[in-house]
Amino acid sequence: MGWSSRGGAAMWRRSQRSLVYAALLVVTVVMLYPFWFMVRTSLRSLTQYYAGSGYSLTSWHDLFAALPVLRELLNSTLITAGAIVLILAASTTAGYALGTLRYRFSSTVFLVVASAMMVPMQSMIIPEYVNLARLGFINHYYAPILVYAALGTPFATFLLTTYFRRLPEDVIEASLIDGLGYGKIFFRVMLPLAVPAIVTVVVLQFIQIWDDLLVGLLFLQTPQQRPITVGLATIPSQHFLDVPMLMAGSLVSALPAIAVYLVFQRYLIRGLTMGMSK
Amino acid sequence: MSAESHAATPARLKPRRSRSRLAARRRRAGMLFTIPVIALVGSLLLLPIGQTVYYSFTTWNGFEPAQWVGISAYQRLFSTPEFVSVLENNALLVLAIPVAVALPLAVAFLINAHVRGWRIFRSVFFLPTAVSWVVIAFVARNFFDNKGILQSILNGIGLGFWHPDLLSHERSALIAVMITFVWSMFGTNMIIFLAGMSTIDQEIYDAARVDGAGNLSVMFRITFPLLKRFVQLAVIISLITAFSALFSLIYVMTSGGPGYGTTTLEFFIYEQAFTQQNFGIAATAGIVLFVGVFVISMIQVRLLRSDD
Numbered sequence: 355m356g357w358s359s360r361g362g363a364a365m366w367r368r369s370q371r372s373l374v375y376a377a378l379l380v381v382t383v384v385m386l387y388p389f390w391f392m393v394r395t396s397l398r399s400l401t402q403y404y405a406g407s408g409y410s411l412t413s414w415h416d417l418f419a420a421l422p423v424l425r426e427l428l429n430s431t432l433i434t435a436g437a438i439v440l441i442l443a444a445s446t447t448a449g450y451a452l453g454t455l456r457y458r459f460s461s462t463v464f465l466v467v468a469s470a471m472m473v474p475m476q477s478m479i480i481p482e483y484v485n486l487a488r489l490g491f492i493n494h495y496y497a498p499i500l501v502y503a504a505l506g507t508p509f510a511t512f513l514l515t516t517y518f519r520r521l522p523e524d525v526i527e528a529s530l531i532d533g534l535g536y537g538k539i540f541f542r543v544m545l546p547l548a549v550p551a552i553v554t555v556v557v558l559q560f561i562q563i564w565d566d567l568l569v570g571l572l573f574l575q576t577p578q579q580r581p582i583t584v585g586l587a588t589i590p591s592q593h594f595l596d597v598p599m600l601m602a603g604s605l606v607s608a609l610p611a612i613a614v615y616l617v618f619q620r621y622l623i624r625g626l627t628m629g630m631s632k
Numbered sequence: 633m634s635a636e637s638h639a640a641t642p643a644r645l646k647p648r649r650s651r652s653r654l655a656a657r658r659r660r661a662g663m664l665f666t667i668p669v670i671a672l673v674g675s676l677l678l679l680p681i682g683q684t685v686y687y688s689f690t691t692w693n694g695f696e697p698a699q700w701v702g703i704s705a706y707q708r709l710f711s712t713p714e715f716v717s718v719l720e721n722n723a724l725l726v727l728a729i730p731v732a733v734a735l736p737l738a739v740a741f742l743i744n745a746h747v748r749g750w751r752i753f754r755s756v757f758f759l760p761t762a763v764s765w766v767v768i769a770f771v772a773r774n775f776f777d778n779k780g781i782l783q784s785i786l787n788g789i790g791l792g793f794w795h796p797d798l799l800s801h802e803r804s805a806l807i808a809v810m811i812t813f814v815w816s817m818f819g820t821n822m823i824i825f826l827a828g829m830s831t832i833d834q835e836i837y838d839a840a841r842v843d844g845a846g847n848l849s850v851m852f853r854i855t856f857p858l859l860k861r862f863v864q865l866a867v868i869i870s871l872i873t874a875f876s877a878l879f880s881l882i883y884v885m886t887s888g889g890p891g892y893g894t895t896t897l898e899f900f901i902y903e904q905a906f907t908q909q910n911f912g913i914a915a916t917a918g919i920v921l922f923v924g925v926f927v928i929s930m931i932q933v934r935l936l937r938s939d940d
Binding site: 371374375377378381382384385386388389391392440443444445447448450451452455456457458460463466467470472473474475476477478479480481482483484485500501503504505507508511530535536537540561564565566567568571572583586587597600601604607608611612614615616619622623626627 | 654657658659661662663664665666667668669670671672673675676677678679680681683684687694739742743745747753755756757758759760761762763764765766767768770771774775781815818820823824827875876879880883884897898901902905906911914915918919921922925926929
């Protein structure tokens with residue numbers, strides 16, 4: 355009897371484990387199906403798509419003929435990179451000042467910048483658009499670069515300030531004794547120490563900016579400057595129902611962010627969970 | 633220890649004045665290093681939100697000078713018939729939140745059992761987080777379309793007589809948007825719960841097992857209560873996403889339609905401003921959105937504090 359109950363427990367545990375796997379596999383199918391659909395559909399011509407059989411590269415040819423894909427990828431890259439540089443410039447300096455140096459009003463500044471995280475894009479985008487239009491910035495790369503930089507900086511500042519706050523004060527003391535000024539301490543000591551947090555900011559912002567639509571849609575209205583997401587979303591109406599071509603375009607647009615995700619997911623997860631541990 | 637004494641000695645030997653000079657230098661450096669963030673966030677985020685507050689009380693087409701109409705701007709907004717259905721859509725979106733939180737919570741439990749390959753499952757489930765709403769919307773449109781994937785699945789399992797055709801009707805189109813939203817939020821919420829579960833001390837589980845607690849009672853008596861804070865966080869983040877980050881999805885998937893069926897507050901703002909030139913009404917709606925998101929965030933801050 356003892357034997358049979360022990361065998362029963364093992365069997366129960368084994369069947370429990372296969373149930374867990376079954377559930378996880380179902381979720382995997384649900385999560386991966388769209389990607390598989392994109393790949394398979396993009397490898398079909400429109401007629402093959404409707405017929406449901408056969409494969410060809412026609413849709414990829416059509417995509418590159420219909421949209422300036424390479425140009426759009428370059429535009430996305432320029433805008434994303436420019437915004438990230440500004441975000442880093444503003445948030446590392448602020449993180450150092452508000453997290454390490456601190457001064458009389460630094461906690462107030464931190465509170466104001468951190469609460470700017472809550473501003474939804476739609477609530478500020480109208481005056482933003484009018485302001486930048488008055489300055490003649492529409493259809494220049496620096497308009498979306500500035501807007502993305504402003505939108506990304508509060509969270510980046512929050513992240514870097516909490517990061518710098520955890521560094522021991524001795525680091526500063528020791529550098530002062532070595533005769534470094536506060537400026538040099540920032541560049542030579544603090545920045546190298548902050549590299550993990552900086553990578554987290556870069557990865558989070560890359561994905562967010564690369565994937566965004568609205569800012570590019572409003573601030574870049576000429577086809578030559580459009581980022582890839584805008585190019586896809588405003589695809590000329592004659593291609594609107596060409597599902598295989600749209601899937602090829604979707605893949606092109608998604609791949610860079612997916613690549614960044616696959617390489618740096620550790621940092622992405624850390625960035626997301628860092629907001630939780632106060 | 634040697635570093636400590638090295639640091640302490642010169643400081644003690646220094647005259648008082650130089651120390652306060654050092655403090656002044658430090659303060660000045662601190663302020664200097666804050667200038668970039670103040671300039672950037674001040675001019676491009678705080679200034680425009682302030683302007684939105686002002687314009688929310690005006691009639692304005694974006695070109696001619698705005699006309700002050702005062703609080704009646706808000707009455708005007710709330711008495712617009714479309715706006716009522718927009719608020720209704722936002723309220724309906726809230727119904728997706730329990731699902732968007734419960735499903736990843738359940739799956740996080742499975743992954744947290746650390747079966748072989750759990751890291752791969754985690755990566756796969758989190759993958760949609762990296763994908764643009766634009767891309768997700770293209771696939772979703774194809775999925776829910778009358779001739780789309782969903783229909784061919786139904787045909788395949790012998791339910792071909794049923795044509796849900798979700799995107800052609802107001803309410804069902806919103807349901808399609810909600811399903812897509814749940815799919816996209818899955819990874820983020822799962823990561824929140826996994827982070828939460830990793831903070832729970834393994835010893836608590838071991839102690840419970842020794843006391844003879846079964847799997848289910850461990851889940852309900854130990855894990856759930858300890859995860860409360862993370863569930864709250866997931867609810868808040870999902871709410872804020874639903875209210876203020878679905879523009880691209882709706883723009884590509886349904887363009888707010890059919891009718892006003894999937895026009896949420898943020899899509900309404902875009903449409904009023906940039907297709908109808910009602911910048912004033914859009915600004916008023918922008919403030920309503922801002923207040924909504926702000927209140928939700930404040931609840932989160934309050935909840936975090938009350939836990940301490």
